[in-house]
Every structure is written in structure tokens, then in C-alpha cells.
Amino acid sequence: xxxxxxxxxxxxxxxxxxxxxxxxxxxxxxxxxxxxxxxxxxxxxxxxxxxxxxxxxxxxxxxxxxxxxxxxxxxxxxxxxxxxxxxxxxxxxxxxxxxxxxxxxxxxxxxxxxxxxxxxxxxxxxxxxxxxxxxxxxxxxxxxxxxxxxxxxxxxxxxxxxxxxxxxxxxxxxxxxxxxxxxxxxxxxxxxxxxxxxxxxxxxxxxxxxxxxxxxxxxxxxxxxxxxxxxxxxxxxxxxxxxxxxxxxxxxxxxxxxxxxxxxxxxxxxxxxxxxxxxxxxxxxxxxxxxxxxxxxxxxxxxxxxxxxxxxxxxxxxxxxxxxxxxxxxxxxxxxxxxxxxxxxxxxxxxxxxxxxxxxxxxxxxxxxxxxxxxxxxxxxxxxxxxxxxxxxxxxxxxxxxxxxxxxxxxxxxxxxxxxxxxx
Ligand SMILES: Nc1ncnc2c1ncn2[C@@H]1O[C@H](COP(=O)(O)OP(=O)(O)OP(=O)(O)O)[C@@H](O)[C@H]1O
Ligand SMILES: [Mg+2]
Numbered sequence: 277x278x279x280x281x282x283x284x285x286x287x288x289x290x291x292x293x294x295x296x297x298x299x300x301x302x303x304x305x306x307x308x309x310x311x312x313x314x315x316x317x318x319x320x321x322x323x324x325x326x327x328x329x330x331x332x333x334x335x336x337x338x339x340x341x342x343x344x345x346x347x348x349x350x351x352x353x354x355x356x357x358x359x360x361x362x363x364x365x366x367x368x369x370x371x372x373x374x375x376x377x378x379x380x381x382x383x384x385x386x387x388x389x390x391x392x393x394x395x396x397x398x399x400x401x402x403x404x405x406x407x408x409x410x411x412x413x414x415x416x417x418x419x420x421x422x423x424x425x426x427x428x429x430x431x432x433x434x435x436x437x438x439x440x441x442x443x444x445x446x447x448x449x450x451x452x453x454x455x456x457x458x459x460x461x462x463x464x465x466x467x468x469x470x471x472x473x474x475x476x477x478x479x480x481x482x483x484x485x486x487x488x489x490x491x492x493x494x495x496x497x498x499x500x501x502x503x504x505x506x507x508x509x510x511x512x513x514x515x516x517x518x519x520x521x522x523x524x525x526x527x528x529x530x531x532x533x534x535x536x537x538x539x540x541x542x543x544x545x546x547x548x549x550x551x552x553x554x555x556x557x558x559x560x561x562x563x564x565x566x567x568x569x570x571x572x573x574x575x576x577x578x579x580x581x582x583x584x585x586x587x588x589x590x591x592x593x594x595x596x597x598x599x600x601x602x603x604x605x606x607x608x609x610x611x612x613x614x615x616x617x618x619x620x621x622x623x624x625x626x627x628x629x630x631x632x633x634x635x636x637x638x639x640x641x642x643x644x645x646x647x648x649x650x651x652x653x654x655x656x657x658x659x660x661x662x663x664x665x666x667x668x669x670x671x672x673x674x675x676x677x678x679x680x681x682x683x684x685x686x687x688x689x690x691x692x693x694x695x696x697x698x699x700x
Contacts, residue, residue, distance in 0.1 A: 295434075301325060329419075335350065404418070481528045491521045534658055538665055570609070571611075622689055
């Protein structure tokens with residue numbers, strides 16, 4: 277085994293140490309590139325990394341722009357060509373891209389591929405240029421020195437590895453951008469479609485009212501005309517017509533309300549949902565004095581929401597609780613809040629009434645979906661759809677748990693709420 281002179285050994289050790297550091301730097305760059313989501317982020321990672329990996333005095337990030345090279349970014353001891361574009365055939369980044377391989381130039385003034393005039397105003401004396409992506413290059417990364425220097429092969433390999441990772445990062449940024457654009461387009465389409473549907477259901481509901489009034493009115497005339505003359509059967513039929521017309525009227529009103537809440541502006545203010553719930557319960561009691569329902573409402577339930585819209589939410593949830601406890605021996609309704617789980621207070625309305633199959637819980641919020649037969653509990657099935665719409669318009673969530681025969685609990689959040697004190 278031959279031994280190297282002391283000076284050369286020293287040089288080899290230093291080279292190895294430098295290469296080690298360069299490798300470690302490449303690993304960080306690869307990690308950073310995997311997190312980059314935009315081209316400028318990639319450029320920022322690459323221009324620093326290229327310079328540090330090569331121990332260079334400057335680095336450039338070049339993008340292919342048709343048949344030109346765009347010097348998009350740089351990091352150097354003094355300005356190079358940032359922002360400029362050169363023909364592919366007239367610069368070394370173009371050469372590296374067209375030939376899909378690195379260019380290593382120890383002395384730029386001795387290499388015919390280098391347009392010396394472009395370099396004279398700069399510090400550059402030597403360089404390495406590696407293409408970004410070896411198959412059909414989309415750019416190049418340059419490293420420059422202020423002295424003549426033949427970059428070792430290992431260093432060029434590291435720069436090429438950086439360029440290869442850069443290519444992957446650029447491809448994923450493009451995929452990412454395309455996906456985002458597609459999502460945005462799709463969202464826009466859906467929103468437009470939604471608006472159209474809402475306008476449609478609004479105008480249909482509205483237009484249905486006039487003929488319905490006519491049916492109602494003429495049925496009434498007819499009822500008066502046949503008074504005393506017609507048999508009880510005819511009366512019965514007429515009553516059925518009027519009942520159905522009234523039911524349809526109720527449906528139309530609900531639909532109109534649903535459409536209105538989808539469009540109405542949300543005006544947030546400090547609201548006490550507990551006070552609101554007490555008012556609603558008082559009204560329910562007044563309208564149904566025969567019933568004895570125990571109501572437990574938290575002392576205070578502060579929320580930041582639209583007062584008018586949340587009155588509708590409580591009205592619907594509480595009248596459901598009231599309605600679905602009608603056949604329960606010791607009916608009980610509870611309104612309160614749970615400590616915030618993910619930042620937003622969770623409010624709830626609980627009852628010990630008929631309940632429902634919890635596997636069907638998602639369905640409840642779809643218009644006209646009902647889990648109870650009309651003979652058992654009347655209703656049109658629009659209440660909870662309206663409630664959900666209002667909660668969503670506030671950026672909140674709504675969900676329910678229940679057990680058949682043992683009651684239901686409806687939970688909702690309204691973003692920006694703070695927890696209220698709970699009273700037993
Ligand atoms: N507190 C509750 N307990 C048991 N079931 C409930 C409760 N609240 C709602 N539901 C079920 O969810 C369905 C949908 O409720 P929603 O309020 O939308 O309609 P509804 O009460 O039937 O009619 P309306 O449109 O008049 O409110 C109800 O038909 C019922 O089956
Ligand atoms: Mg209801």
C-alpha cells in the first residue's frame with residue numbers, strides 16, 4: 277500500500293469532510309423540498325442548498341421558458357442574471373438542458389460553450405450546471421466560483437441529486453396546483469348550482485301558493501253552497517280537500533323559510549341562548565297548557581350568533597323535544613352546554629321522549645325525512661333541515677344521539693361561542 281504525502285492526506289481528509297457535510301445538507305434540502313407547495317418555495321430551498329452543497333460563491337435557479345432560459349432566482353456574493361432570459365442555444369444552462377447532462381467548466385474563459393461577454397461583469401471564473409430532470413429537462417441549477425476550479429465528480433453528483441429531487445418537487449407542485457384549481461372550479465360550479473336550486477325552489481314554492489289559495493277558497497264556497505243539502509259523505513270529502521290544502525300550505529311555508537335562511541345574511545351578536553330557550557318553552561307551555569313538562573335550562577348560555585336565526589334553531593329543537601315527549605310519562609327537556617372540546621362550546625337540547633334509531637341520525641337533517649309516522653307524531657320534516665342550514669351558515673356543526681323509547685339529544689356548535697355555566 278502506498279502512502280500519500282502528509283499535505284495530500286490532509287487535503288483528502290478535508291475533501292471527505294466537505295463531502296460529508298454536503299451530503300448532510302442535501303438530505304435537509306430533500307426534506308425541505310418535500311414540504312414545498314409553490315415554485316417560489318422550491319426556488320428558495322434550491323438556491324441556498326445548491327450554494328452550500330457545492331461550497332460555491334453563487335447559485336442560480338434556471339427555468340426553461342420555451343426556447344429561452346429564465347434565470348428565475350439566485351443566491352450569490354454579487355448579482356448574476358436574476359430575472360433575465362437568454363436563448364437556449366446561447367447559454368450554458370441551455371446547453372445542460374438540451375444535452376440533458378451536467379456541464380463542468382473549470383475555466384469559463386477557456387470554454388467555447390460560455391458566452392464570455394455575459395460573464396465579464398460578474399465574479400464567475402468556473403461553474404457547474406446540472407439539468408433539472410434528466411428526461412426532458414425543465415430547468416437547471418448552476419453553481420459558480422470566483423476562482424478557477426474543477427468540481428470533483430462526487431460534488432457534481434450531489435448537485436445532480438438535488439436537481440433530480442427538485443424535478444420531483446416541481447412536478448408535485450404542479451399536480452397540487454392543478455388539483456386546487458379543479459377543486460376551486462368544482463366548488464364554484466356547485467355553489468352556482470346550489471344558488472340556482474334555491475332560487476328555483478323559492479319561486480316554485482311561491483308560485484304554488486296562488487293555486488292553493490284558489491283550491492282552499494273554492495272548497496270553502498262549495499262547503500257553504502252544499503250546507504244542509506249534501507250528505508255527510510260530501511262534507512267529509514270537502515273537509516279532506518281543505519285539510520290537504522292546508523297541509524300543503526304548511527309545506528310550502530316551510531320550504532320558503534328554508535330557502536330564505538339559506539340566503540339571509542348572518543349578523544352575529546352576543547346572545548344568551550338560555551334566555552331564548554326559556555322564552556320558547558314559555559310559548560310552548562302556553563300553547564299546550566294540558567301538558568306538564570319538566571324543563572331544566574342552564575342559567576346562562578352565551579353565544580355569538582345571529583339572534584333571529586338562532587331563535588328559529590331553538591324553536592325547532594325545543595318544539596321537537598316538546599312534540600316527541602308527548603307520549604312520555606314524566607317528560608323532561610334539558611338545555612345546556614358542555615365544556616368546549618375543540619374550541620367551540622357544544623350546546624345541547626335533550627329530551628326523554630320517543631327517541632329514534634341512532635343509525636338513522638344523519639337522515640334527520642334532510643328535508644322531508646321523518647322517522648315517525650304522521651299518525652304517531654305530525655310534522656312535515658323540514659324543521660331540522662332548517663336548523664342545520666342555520667348552524668352551517670354560522671360555521672358550526674350539528675349532530676344527534678338517541679335511543680328508541682329513551683329520548684334524543686341534539687348537539688350543536690356555533691363558531692365563536694364560549695361555554696356557559698350549567699345549572700343542575
Ligand atoms: N327530539 C326528537 N325525538 C325523536 N325524534 C326526533 C326528535 N327531533 C326530530 N326527530 C325525528 O326527526 C325527524 C325530522 O325532524 P324535523 O323537525 O325536521 O321534522 P318534523 O318535526 O317531523 O316536522 P317539522 O318540519 O314540522 O318540524 C322527525 O320526523 C322525527 O322523526
Ligand atoms: Mg320539527
